[in-house]
Amino acid sequence: GQNIDQPTEMTATEGAIVQINCTYQTSGFNGLFWYQQHAGEAPTFLSYNVLDGLEEKGRFSSFLSRSKGYSYLLLKELQMKDSASYLCAVTDSNYQLIWGAGTKLIIKP
Amino acid sequence: IAGITQAPTSQILAAGRRMTLRCTQDMRHNAMYWYRQDLGLGLRLIHYSNTAGTTGKGEVPDGYSVSRANTDDFPLTLASAVPSQTSVYFCASSDSYREGTGELFFGEGSRLTVL
Numbered sequence: 598g599q600n601i602d603q604p605t606e607m608t609a610t611e612g613a614i615v616q617i618n619c620t621y622q623t624s625g626f627n628g629l630f631w632y633q634q635h636a637g638e639a640p641t642f643l644s645y646n647v648l649d650g651l652e653e654k655g656r657f658s659s660f661l662s663r664s665k666g667y668s669y670l671l672l673k674e675l676q677m678k679d680s681a682s683y684l685c686a687v688t689d690s691n692y693q694l695i696w697g698a699g700t701k702l703i704i705k706p
Numbered sequence: 707i708a709g710i711t712q713a714p715t716s717q718i719l720a721a722g723r724r725m726t727l728r729c730t731q732d733m734r735h736n737a738m739y740w741y742r743q744d745l746g747l748g749l750r751l752i753h754y755s756n757t758a759g760t761t762g763k764g765e766v767p768d769g770y771s772v773s774r775a776n777t778d779d780f781p782l783t784l785a786s787a788v789p790s791q792t793s794v795y796f797c798a799s800s801d802s803y804r805e806g807t808g809e810l811f812f813g814e815g816s817r818l819t820v821l
Binding site: 601627628630632637638639640641642645684686687688689692693694695696697698699 | 746747748749750751796804805806807809810811812813814815
């Protein structure tokens, strides 16, 4: 079956750096998305990786290794507003999205 | 403000009742989707529409129906609600023709409780 694994919850300190990992086993691969979802709100797009390597966008970076079935989202200079769930989703060979359950990130002062 | 609007935002419904969740977008996106989000699970696709006039089944379509009469509207109907349909429902749209090829824009969600 197809599977996306992410940690359920992580805690980090304001101003620090945190890395949220995502591993996947899917039938084919056509890209990987990260979305941010604040409690009670809609998911919003953060990043998209289709080739190996690091994509940087301000304080957020996303890394992909297709050979390892692995991605991470790196958040730098954490702010309280970064407290949210982070959703990893993979596009399979049929161009369907397979979603992880999300990682709830708690930022402490 | 351009975007995607869902209604109602929250609803409590008796089992066996019919319910339609409304979704409207003003971004002229071709593709629209309905997902449900349950605690501990990833988003699951219920139904989708790649363009006006066409619809398709997602991962969990049973008990739900959709229509796409025009580009902007994509209502989701529960013909006879059951408690297992208690969930948060998200409508989304994309300017890509296939689900996993472009950024999804989500509505604010509709929290449905079936008693």
